């Protein structure tokens with residue numbers, strides 16, 4: 131598979147088939163992704179790979195807490211978004227949610243439907259396996275960017291193996307529960323979870339493709 135094909139065929143998969151993912155595939159993906167670059171070769175990524183009973187127990191724990199009316203463990207370990215989002219980001223975020231909820235047939239005022247979709251994050255959208263990405267608390271913005279590069283490599287390598295992924299930042303809202311379940315040391319910050327598996331391509335939610343701004347909106351060329 132060409133890199134361009136991996137990039138263009140990746141999307142956030144929000145409906146997976148129950149078909150299992152073998153450990154050897156996850157190992158190969160992580161091993162290859164570890165060739166991602168990092169300043170000073172710090173390789174600041176840490177990963178927990180879960181499947182089966184441990185993943186189900188963690189998901190059940192979070193879903194039980196959600197059912198009790200808790201929405202997050204405060205304070206958060208890091209902020210997912212700017213506190214006051216400005217344009218064009220506010221509109222992009224709003225539009226991406228609307229596109230997703232429209233595909234799911236969930237109306238704006240359907241609070242129960244929207245909450246159900248929130249809770250699907252904690253089922254990893256039905257993925258049989260999940261990855262949890264963490265970074266040392268001491269790490270700086272440079273290393274956070276590098277963790278992102280590593281995660282992108284994971285998503286593209288998954289495509290090469292016929293797998294799809296969903297990065298799920300919502301897991302970071304439950305950092306204490308995840309940390310306890312994974313026995314993750316306190317000096318690590320949970321960045322996000324990720325569902326990985328085979329996409330249910332018949333699901334309407336998997337048909338959406340989020341638009342991208344054109345080159346002119348984010349690039350300055352000079353001297354060409």
Ligand SMILES: Cc1cc2nc3c(=O)[nH]c(=O)nc-3n(C[C@H](O)[C@H](O)[C@H](O)COP(=O)(O)O)c2cc1C
Pocket residue numbers: 140141142143144226251297298299300301322339340
């Ligand atoms: C780090 C990260 C965290 C994300 N967290 C969530 C999430 O919690 N729930 C969700 O439904 N989508 C989540 N997404 C998916 C984004 O909404 C998605 O990448 C964006 O809308 C672009 O769509 P695409 O991935 O299908 O191209 C996340 C993506 C990234 C990169």
